[in-house]
Amino acid sequence: MNFFESSTGKIVFFTKNSPEYLSGEYSVVLSPQFYWVKRVKLPVKSEYKAKKLAPSVFEGSLPEGEEYFYDVKHEKDRGTFIVIAYSKEYIYNAIREKFSPSAKIKGVYFAQYELEGLKSCIAIDKDISLGNVDGLLIQVPSVCVYSDDNVRKYIPKISLSTKKIKIDNLQDSGDAGDYLYYIVFLVLFLLSQILTYSAYKSDLNFYDKQKIQITSKYHLPKTSFELKSIKKSLKKTLKEQRSMKNALIKLDKISFLKEEKIVSVVLKKGGGVFQIKTTKADVDVLLEKIKKEFSVRSANFEDGIVSIEVAL
Secondary structure, eight states: OOSSOOOOOEEEEEOTTOOOBOSEEEEEEEOGGGOEEEEEOOSOSSHHHHHHHHHHHTTTTSOSSSOOEEEEEEETTTTEEEEEEEOHHHHHHHHHHHBOTTEEEEEEEEHHHHTTTOOSOEESSSSEEEEEETTEEEEEEGGGOOSSOBHHHHGGGOOOOSOBOOOTTTOSHHHHTTTHHHHHHHHHHHHHHHHHHHHHHHHHHHHHHHHHHHHHHTTOOTTOHHHHHHHHHHHHHHHHHHHHHHHHHHHHHSOOOTTOEEEEEEEETTEEEEEEEOOGGGHHHHHHHHHHHSEEEEEEEETTEEEEEEEO
């Protein structure tokens, strides 16, 4: 989902021997030092299903003591998948060691995807270089370099892909621009709900005071049916408003593709309808994401828009 294009900042190729970055905005392309990569054939055709099988690809071959995440890319011409395993915590610690708090990280990427067009062996520094071995980028000794090519000369020529790694507490301003429109909408909606809640709470307090005064004046029983009915009605309305607010918070948690956009959100008592711009090829994956947060009643795809009815 990309309402406004955000700047990538300066693109840097990041290794364990990278210099320190004290200020500025950066997109970080990770050296193969920070992840494991394999090419495999799997009994599935979609990246979504292949990702579920990714842990088995590296079973028994990864260092212990880390929580691993996985990314896959389908090579349709080969009938294979490139599978990457990585530790978010390890990457986070490595980046924060080299980038000061004043430096902003706009995005973190794998060199495997960003430099996939690299054909020759090029130097990383005087000791190591980056080589392409049958389409897989690996780190090798610099003896393979036969020219003055350097990865840092190559980096400014690339256009970053959409395969960005999401690492919590690291990419702060980098993704904010993509979601600016929706965040503004969400903030305004939440503010209205806070004001509504305050109003209802004030009403409840008012009716409680009125109940005490009336029951005292007219010696009515404290379980007066009408007074209880008014209070019950207000609580029911407040509950429905909270349900709508929670639905928006759940929707905001969903990670949409770059080309996917929310067209409209209609919330009502007990349910809602989301209209999302997507492609026919991505509808099934999008629905799986929605189903993780909502109970889907129906879905209809037409003219590049999928309408999804959910229960609240």
